[in-house]
Amino acid sequence: MYYVAHRLFAAHDRALAALLADRLALKLGEDQVFLPFCDTDEEDLVADLKGQRLFELDRDRLRRIRALIAIVHGPSPDDGVCMEIGYAAALGAPVILLTTDFQDYSTALHGPHTVFPDPLLDTLATRIIRFPRLGTPTEPQGGSRFADFAARNHTQTQHALNACVDAVLQLPTRPPTTPSPSRDTDTVFAEPSPYTPPHTRFPGLPHATDSTIRVPTRFAAADPITAARHDWAAALRSTHIIVDASGPETPPGAALLIGAACATGQPAVMYLPRSTYTHASGREPNYRNLMIQYSAVALRTPSEVTTWIRA
Incomplete structure (x- = not known):
């Protein structure tokens, strides 16, 4: 099971994740890809404690994943996505992080830069797929400058999605092994x-x-x-x-x-x-x-x- 993690609370984030899941499904098969909100039927699900039931459904998929692919943007990464990344990494599953954020981050003014605001995200990633720049300008198509700008963003997104799918296909086919961490006393x-x-x-x-x-x-x-x-x-x-x-x-x-x-x-x-x-x-x-x-x-x-x- 390949789990696509993304921020749920805006239509454009859900749409981007759906495009990614669809491209993965074309290569891996639909039954091999899990997309939260879509596959938990979040909008229409009925339960006594709907939030808890949604958590249980997503957690059950996380327990069986071959890899996690997460979309992470901006200085405040979605906390639900970060929880899913930590879960996958602790199980030893590969974690691919996709971002089109054009900013770098540092914990000090002149300190070393990281791709994400918390360097722990950089550390846990098996691969980081990053496309921080817009697509190459093309000849105007007779529309407005806004339409041309939208086209450049669309090109950037398409390149990022294609690179992410390629990265998933390059992962080892064997299932991850669950580490058995030893605890230090007290x-x-x-x-x-x-x-x-x-x-x-x-x-x-x-x-x-x-x-x-x-x-x-x-x-x-x-x-x-x-x-x-x-x-x-x-x-x-x-x-x-x-x-x-x-x-x-x-x-x-x-x-x-x-x-x-x-x-x-x-x-x-x-x-x-x-x-x-x-x-x-x-x-x-x-x-x-x-x-x-x-x-x-x-x-x-x-x-x-x-x-x-x-x-």
């Missing part, structure tokens, strides 16, 4: 949110436990890619993971780790003192992307964080 990996001031992160955590507290190093490292590899390994070796999910949506690193913990059965929670609820037809209110909400329990107060760590 360790907690604490992933902060970039939206939370340092002095308010995980209140009470340093004094809540005798466990070893591990924190990420990639955001201040001279070599963020190498540091991101170390962060990933340290998180997966820890006995527990806690992430700060604060922000307009769950930060990419937090979502990646939630996905990894969900895939491997690692105890994980998210600290979320405040949230914005989303509402969709026929679905229960969600305080986070449903792939995040149903993967990890939310802790709302410092005392809940302390209690969880001590348990």
Whole structure:
């Protein structure tokens, strides 16, 4: 099963993912490609807890994937997609990331650049398919300059989709093997949110436990890619993971780790003192992307964080 992950909440993102899935299906067969929203019948599905049921359907596909192909754009990558990337990577499945974002990112003004805002995304990718520039201008076709600009964007998109399909076809045909991570005793990996001031992160955590507290190093490292590899390994070796999910949506690193913990059965929670609820037809209110909400329990107060760590 080849799983196409994409942001669900805008028609143009769904359309782009559908084009990619269709091209993959022509090469691999329709029964070999899974497209969320489309294949979970999201708009018409009826369930007592529709959001939870959608999560369960997508998670069941994630457990059986041969590879994950994710569309990732912009400085705020979709947290549901990041959860799916973390899930796939923790299972050892190849991860292909497709982007037409023309920006690079860095954690310091003059620091090394990465393709994605969190270097952990660069690290987990088996391949990055990137087409950051518009298609070559063509002779005007008699339309407006806007129509010509749309044509250049269309050309860029077509090249990106074709390159992505080629990358999938070049993957090994053998199924991924699920790693069996060994855990270090009494360790907690604490992933902060970039939206939370340092002095308010995980209140009470340093004094809540005798466990070893591990924190990420990639955001201040001279070599963020190498540091991101170390962060990933340290998180997966820890006995527990806690992430700060604060922000307009769950930060990419937090979502990646939630996905990894969900895939491997690692105890994980998210600290979320405040949230914005989303509402969709026929679905229960969600305080986070449903792939995040149903993967990890939310802790709302410092005392809940302390209690969880001590348990």
